[in-house]
Amino acid sequence: MRATIYGGPGDITVGERPDPRLQHQTDAIVRVTLGCVCGSDLWYYRGVNPHALGPIGHEFIGIVEQTGAEVSTVRPGDLVVAPFTFCDGTCANCAAGWTGNCLNGGSFGNHGVDGGQGEYVRVPFADATLFAVPGRDHSDAVMKSLVALSDVMCTGHHAAVSAAVKPGDTVAVVGDGAVGLCAVIAAKRLGAERIIALSRNPARQALAEQFGATDIVSERGDDATKVIMDMTAGVGVDAALECVGTGQSMATAFGVARVGSIVGSVGVPHDAVVPIQTVIFRNIGLRGGVAPARRYIPDLLDDVVTGRINPGLVFDHETSLDGIHDAYTAMLERRATKSLVRISG
Incomplete structure (x- = not known):
């Protein structure tokens, strides 16, 4: 063959x-x-x-x-x-x-x-x-x-399930690749009311909106964290879906997650570090992995x-x-x- x-x-x-x-x-x-x-x-x-x-x-x-x-x-x-x-x-x-x-x-x-x-x-x-x-x-x-x-659809779904997305939630999706875009679908399907997609690519931004994203954030790193925290009155999102696996994407996901929420991480890790101080002192959980x-x-x-x-x-x-x-x-x-x-x- x-x-x-x-x-x-x-x-x-x-x-x-x-x-x-x-x-x-x-x-x-x-x-x-x-x-x-x-x-x-x-x-x-x-x-x-x-x-x-x-x-x-x-x-x-x-x-x-x-x-x-x-x-x-x-x-x-x-x-x-x-x-x-x-x-x-x-x-x-x-x-x-x-x-x-x-x-x-x-x-x-x-x-x-x-x-x-x-x-x-x-x-x-x-x-x-x-x-x-x-x-x-x-x-x-x-x-x-x-x-x-x-x-990719099951992996994006795993991110949303791992982060315990539920009806009425505000969700941030970090990553605009196929998995991140499918995570937007999953968050919408599970009832999220507000879905913030992080993307700089116009075509992917448009597809994220077609899939159910209500907001697009083009900033990255600390700038993205500040924008999303401002959008949520300083509270953060109910669920953060990390779909890249880099150090920056992990930092962003934990940076925008509200106290008591869960980061659903499915990106293949490359130099990604879990901020244990944030986990402990902000009571933010981490779940995810191989779908x-x-x-x-x-x-x-x-x-x-x-x-x-x-x-x-x-x-x-x-x-x-x-x-x-x-x-x-x-x-x-x-x-x-x-x-x-x-x-x-």
Whole structure:
């Protein structure tokens, strides 16, 4: 099969990999229809974070081609969403709802596991991992939003859930990438009354407003903190959603959070420091981490299929597998918020 190959920092190509085969009776083989590039893939591409040489890509949807004898919840021909991590559904962590931390699981597109930026993927623990989508005649807009469910929509939702967003809240979303924009959707969906999106990019500002942001703040760092504190009469926001992972974004999230609130942090951390003095003396909590996407997909799916939410709008660059290098560079150069890769029909 043809698949994207990571050859080291700055080296993304399309090459040949062995067609996946069932290795266990709990496996399924999925033909990938739509994949995409994640912001975390760029950290590997830039050489900031380590990644094994070989397959890459952890966000995809597709059609089940083959299943092992012990698979019962999906069958050949099903359209399925694959969360970015696979899980067995039975370990202590999965039983507690933390499917992204499965004791026997892992992530797609790393350490030799087939990646979503390729034509086929062997999915371990298919019953617990894959989620079948009712129907097949979905619009292209819905199909894009289904891809978003594999990671960024669930991750943005995790930020909002972790920060305990509730009806009537004032929420700040720090970060205007795909996850931050999806966090705006999530905050709106959970009933937030005022949503302050931090963004300097006009296109992303417009999309944040379309998703439900009521205010846009273009300042950064201490200036952003001052503006938001002034907007909230010096009190701060009821929930701060940190969707970047840098030291500045973490400082901003804690700087604008009101006493007794929670920062929901889902950004991959890079030189981020938790201000323990603020945690202790302002009683501000920190929750978040790797999103348990498989836990959230059933809850979010109906809203996607019915069009009540449309996270697929974060895809503003499209290409085929042959254009995968441009899919990466478009995001790296900030010509795109998120790149969609059309792999098969």
